[in-house]
Amino acid sequence: MKAYVKSDIQNGIGTIEFFHPQSNSMPGSQLRNLASEIEKLGNDDEVKVIVLRSAGDRTFCAGASFDELISIKDSETGLEFFSGFAYVINAIRKATKFVLARIQGKAVGGGVGIASAADYTFATEFASVKLSELAVGIGPFVVGSAVERKVGNSAFTQMAINATEFQTAEWAKEKGLYADVFETIEEMDASINSLATKLANSNPEAMKHLKRVAWEGTENWDELLIERAKISGELVLSEFTINAINKFKAK
Template sequence: MSLENTNGSLETSFQNTIAIVQFGHPASNSFPSELLNRLTTEINDLSRNEAVSVIILKSEGSKAFCSGASFDELLKVENEEQGLEFFSGFAHLLNAMRNCNKIIIGRVQGKAVGGGVGIISACDYVFATPQSDVKLSELAIGIGPFVIEPAVSRKIGKTAMTEMTLAGHEWKSAEWALQKGLFSALCKAEKLDAEVESFAGRLSSYNPEALYEMKKIIWEGTETWESLLFERAAITGKLVLSDFTKSALLQFKK
């Protein structure tokens, strides 16, 4: 199954009981709202698909994994309602990933920024390469990683999340991300797919009911996210309207 247009691409393929979901966008695999919504719908559909036991989430190309929110779309936000709607897209996706009945394996081939780090944090197990540096640069454009913060903090702890956020001009290495728990394993780029497929194959041989019960345990204590992430989206949606943010976004685009 493949969906593609100017707002990015989304393709799902199947290997036995493994679903492989690949998203892409010409701008470093960034997310306009339509692509966010399509990915959320796909995760929800796969959660209900009894023929699927494991999901692999990946992005296209060999460079960036995900550069977060679409700057072009952020610049088009004209009021708080539009801002809330856009950032709620990330809230819906993170909630879909944590509520999904299936274990989600992240395949991270390159750098991730902002919302991309949030998506990685919402995966249950993540393979990455030494080129997979990460950064939370939201403060530099006048907003903050408010929507994704619960997912990031849950994965690497509040202290490491704070370090990433306040030093948002710095890239954190893939090795740093591995040590903090954002990544589960590092492997050379040429071995990434083989490692991911081998692990997914092993997981898919396990009792689906046991995997489902394990998924629920992994995400215990996150029930407040059903409302919390949207409260955070409202904060970001308001901040994105500031003159500081509009100016910073234009500078970043240049």
């Protein structure tokens, strides 16, 4: 199957689904399409709440596409690529509707950032998390802002430094990343549908103001996340990072 980002609107609930054959990894085009779809539903008066999900059973999002990372040859291209995660996070932040995230499986790197940026995040017990960026010579500079906002500096630093180890879904729930963790996808989906339906019938203006309050203090993220993307865009050109990515791809 080819990569895609698609959306659907039913009864006030806008559902966005993305897929990539390489464990739902994110090339730049996929990130731009995802950000665009979030922005589109965020501006659609028919949509009262947004549900963000990926296809498949065991991996929500494997983060940045290694194939695209290794193809970056200059800082401008690096900035453009890493800005993709900034666009997705800022699209979620600026949407006037609540974004509910469905994390059915592992979230790695940028996937953790997307899960953290959502306003309310559901997960299964298979949805372990890992910020793997340091292990390939870069760092979670862009997504780190969203992760730190959700789990706090201590838990964010733990994940960022211990970049080769997964933390369990229960750990993520304890730190505030996940609101609920379920044994099965079916139980999770029932809970998501229940909350989304309630929100679709709630006061849109009240939710708009509540979302603005929840995101207070992030007004500078349009500039901040691009500045962070520049750091990653330069580090990805280093010999260390190129060798590290190639080792990961060879596994």
